[in-house]
Amino acid sequence: MTADVDTAMAHAAPPLAPGAPSSTRRRWSRLRAAIAVLVTQLAILIVFLAFWEHATPKNSAAAFMFGSPSAIAGFLGQMVRDGSLWRDTSITGMETLLGFFVGNLVGTLIGLSLWYSRFVSRVVEPFVIALGSIPIIALAPIVIIWFGTGLISKVAMSTLSVVIVALVTSYKGAVGVDPDQINLMKTLGASKFQIFRKLVVPASLTDIFAGLKLTVGFALIGAIVGEFMSSSDGLGHAIFKAGSLYVIPKVFAALVVTIALALVLTFLVGKIERLLMPWRHHV
Amino acid sequence: MMAQPSIHATTAATSGGTVPPLVVEHMAKSYDHHGRIVPVIADLSLTLREGEIVSIVGPSGCGKTTLLNTLCGLLVPDTGNIRWHGREVTGQPQNVGYMLQKDLLLPWRTALGNTMLGLEIRGLAAAEAEDRSRALLDQLGLHGFADHYPSTLSGGMRQRVALARTLVNEPDVLLLDEPFAALDFQSKLLLENDMLALVRKGRRSLLLITHDIEEAVSLADRVIVLSKRPTQVKAAYEIELGSDRTDVIALRERPDFSHHVRRIWADLDVVLQ
Ligand SMILES: Nc1ncnc2c1ncn2[C@@H]1O[C@H](COP(=O)(O)OP(=O)(O)O)[C@@H](O)[C@H]1O
Ligand SMILES: [Mg+2]
Numbered sequence: 001m002t003a004d005v006d007t008a009m010a011h012a013a014p015p016l017a018p019g020a021p022s023s024t025r026r027r028w029s030r031l032r033a034a035i036a037v038l039v040t041q042l043a044i045l046i047v048f049l050a051f052w053e054h055a056t057p058k059n060s061a062a063a064f065m066f067g068s069p070s071a072i073a074g075f076l077g078q079m080v081r082d083g084s085l086w087r088d089t090s091i092t093g094m095e096t097l098l099g100f101f102v103g104n105l106v107g108t109l110i111g112l113s114l115w116y117s118r119f120v121s122r123v124v125e126p127f128v129i130a131l132g133s134i135p136i137i138a139l140a141p142i143v144i145i146w147f148g149t150g151l152i153s154k155v156a157m158s159t160l161s162v163v164i165v166a167l168v169t170s171y172k173g174a175v176g177v178d179p180d181q182i183n184l185m186k187t188l189g190a191s192k193f194q195i196f197r198k199l200v201v202p203a204s205l206t207d208i209f210a211g212l213k214l215t216v217g218f219a220l221i222g223a224i225v226g227e228f229m230s231s232s233d234g235l236g237h238a239i240f241k242a243g244s245l246y247v248i249p250k251v252f253a254a255l256v257v258t259i260a261l262a263l264v265l266t267f268l269v270g271k272i273e274r275l276l277m278p279w280r281h282h283v
Numbered sequence: 284m285m286a287q288p289s290i291h292a293t294t295a296a297t298s299g300g301t302v303p304p305l306v307v308e309h310m311a312k313s314y315d316h317h318g319r320i321v322p323v324i325a326d327l328s329l330t331l332r333e334g335e336i337v338s339i340v341g342p343s344g345c346g347k348t349t350l351l352n353t354l355c356g357l358l359v360p361d362t363g364n365i366r367w368h369g370r371e372v373t374g375q376p377q378n379v380g381y382m383l384q385k386d387l388l389l390p391w392r393t394a395l396g397n398t399m400l401g402l403e404i405r406g407l408a409a410a411e412a413e414d415r416s417r418a419l420l421d422q423l424g425l426h427g428f429a430d431h432y433p434s435t436l437s438g439g440m441r442q443r444v445a446l447a448r449t450l451v452n453e454p455d456v457l458l459l460d461e462p463f464a465a466l467d468f469q470s471k472l473l474l475e476n477d478m479l480a481l482v483r484k485g486r487r488s489l490l491l492i493t494h495d496i497e498e499a500v501s502l503a504d505r506v507i508v509l510s511k512r513p514t515q516v517k518a519a520y521e522i523e524l525g526s527d528r529t530d531v532i533a534l535r536e537r538p539d540f541s542h543h544v545r546r547i548w549a550d551l552d553v554v555l556q
Contacts, residue, residue: 178387180383180385181387183352183357183381184381184383184387185404186357186375187355187356187375187379187380187381188400188401188404188452189377189401189404189405190404194404198389198400198404199389202389202391203389205391277391279390279391279392279432279434280390
């Protein structure tokens, strides 16, 4: 019968030839499209910066009000030289990472485990919605009273900004699992825990990672808001101090660093996603 | 593979007195649809004998999927009883394989990983589970594709993996719900042939739900026709198509094949909507 099946399969499914010409060609055209996007993005950025620079001559009122790319670059250079760039970035980065990690860990664990019990999740739902609607900024004074003005209060702010989103996205992923798939697991004799571990958790990864990407920004905002309220270092503090001294290019310089930090963190999450979900990039 | 011929061969040899793997008696099932009770299965009895292949055909929406889900313990019947090997079972029956039109492969597992799922759940040693799964994938013509993710496989190949995932657990009884309905005609015939060979060789019993009358006739020893909802058995036919039932393509050429098909078609009483 083996021989029969083999000839049968020759009709049913021609073996995929690895590295067939069409696949290399497709990879090329995808690369070209990516380059075109990047070039256009750079062009927009350059035009924008050139216009900004041109519209704000040195020592003009406009330069004072809006700063200018060259002035911003000057402050960036100064921040690198006096070491504040690295110090502020690493402090804010640390707060953000800790808040991101703790918030997502706690939120995801709760969100996924709510899958276990419809009853519990229905009891919890209005509370989650209520907590999710609290503007985190409003909590900042309380957080500082509770946790002091050090690292912990910023991590707490960052965690609070993340945890509800992580909870909701992971719960959504868990309850969105195809019921037929769950039935199949049951007919294979799986226990509830096996269904959870072998089906629900991996199936929720897509939603969990969507949540992770979203919460990078929230974690950063939480940390910076915490620093605004009370701090002696970090990017939020640098922005706040420069702002209160009307040194607008320095505000922008610190913002540029903040954006760069957000981009790096988002990139890292994407890398981890690729690492943990290889099947999605295997086509 | 499928190393259990001895037991089955002997029970088959001494057949007659053996308990059928599946007996359904006067089963009824209804749904509660927004507070309104909708009867789906009115009164249904059937027997699946050992090594027998039974096809169930019936108008769409008559409750075939409901029947199958009830048989494998995913739904609870309102009345009647279901006996597996003579015993009533609560929850999932043992040694029953279940397969749907949707392949339901886990996208994060390779073909091999998907095939091993049931063995893994039952706690079989990984090495043995892998050996058995690889061997079965080979037999189903998927040699060299064991380490592919489902997203890189064709529809026909994915359904082959789903079949491997079902068969690797060596179920006594297979419950298949329109398993080939989504496939193109050629893939379907080839997969039917391969499935038939494996089922017959392992002396497994098969309950096959299909809306494809030709598929039902070419594969089954018996075809049960269900009525419209609320569902009952409308008719049952023994399909006598000679002793060699291994080649579904050749079977379709026989004159008595189209005779069976026409009779069942008439029974189904299909009206254009
Ligand atoms: N969970 C459910 N709740 C209410 N009605 C259902 C449910 N599942 C199926 N039905 C209804 O029961 C009938 C039979 O469905 P099904 O068993 O899927 O039919 P078939 O598989 O024969 O096409 C259909 O009319 C369908 O609308
Ligand atoms: Mg159906």
